[in-house]
Amino acid sequence: MFVTIEGIDGSGKTTLAQKLYQWLSAEGYDVLLTREPGGAPATQILRQLILSNNDPLVNAFLFFADRAEHVSKVILPALESGKIVICDRFFDSTIAYGGYGFGLPLDFLTLNNEISCRGVRPDITILLDIEPSLALSRVSEKTVFESMGMSFYERVRKGYLELAKKEADRIVLLDAARPPSEILNEAKSIVNRALREKLRYNLR
Numbered sequence: 001m002f003v004t005i006e007g008i009d010g011s012g013k014t015t016l017a018q019k020l021y022q023w024l025s026a027e028g029y030d031v032l033l034t035r036e037p038g039g040a041p042a043t044q045i046l047r048q049l050i051l052s053n054n055d056p057l058v059n060a061f062l063f064f065a066d067r068a069e070h071v072s073k074v075i076l077p078a079l080e081s082g083k084i085v086i087c088d089r090f091f092d093s094t095i096a097y098g099g100y101g102f103g104l105p106l107d108f109l110t111l112n113n114e115i116s117c118r119g120v121r122p123d124i125t126i127l128l129d130i131e132p133s134l135a136l137s138r139v140s141e142k143t144v145f146e147s148m149g150m151s152f153y154e155r156v157r158k159g160y161l162e163l164a165k166k167e168a169d170r171i172v173l174l175d176a177a178r179p180p181s182e183i184l185n186e187a188k189s190i191v192n193r194a195l196r197e198k199l200r201y202n203l204r
């Protein structure tokens with residue numbers, strides 16, 4: 001099963017992804033925790049380029065290269081061996097940041113997302129939704145992205161919310177302004193439900 005965690009910088013994605021990983025591992029599941037950009041060994045260099053570069057179009061191509069390598073070398077082999085894969089950011093980030101945040105054409109991003117994913121789609125996506133001012137106050141170290149300003153993050157948030165509306169079956173929205181323990185409990189029930197559905201589907 002493939003689970004992705006999404007949200008703006010400072011929404012608490014990384015902490016949630018780690019907590020879910022620990023919980024599922026303790027439950028006895030074989031779990032892989034990974035992230036984008038830079039989830040595959042050969043893509044560390046792409047991550048460095050992306051985080052130090054401020055040309056959105058160049059970055060879009062780097063994100064697609066990063067994802068194509070990540071899917072083929074890390075995500076797909078793990079899914080094929082029966083693991084649960086938890087990925088901190090995936091293709092929704094490309095649409096929310098690149099499309100809504102930076103204004104790149106959505107059809108260009110959607111098509112290249114599809115191609116770079118090689119047929120892999122998340123079974124479930126947890127979207128941590130939060131006011132940008134609150135999220136950014138939590139971020140200590142600033143990357144190019146985190147220095148973009150509030151209106152940029154308002155657009156990214158809007159993009160995520162529109163994706164969630166369009167793909168309500170896959171994307172589950174969580175209010176990330178609540179205490180971390182509440183968020184974790186809700187995320188656990190979402191993952192449990194998705195696991196049950198997957199099992200039922202596989203038994204058909």
Ligand code: TYD
Nearest residue numbers: 009010036037063089090093094097098145
């Ligand atoms: P990172 O340091 O990994 O941020 P975070 O810890 O919040 O995940 O930086 C990744 C940045 O890249 C983040 O600001 C979101 C952005 N991004 C995109 O713009 N498009 C993408 O497809 C992905 C995967 C990330």
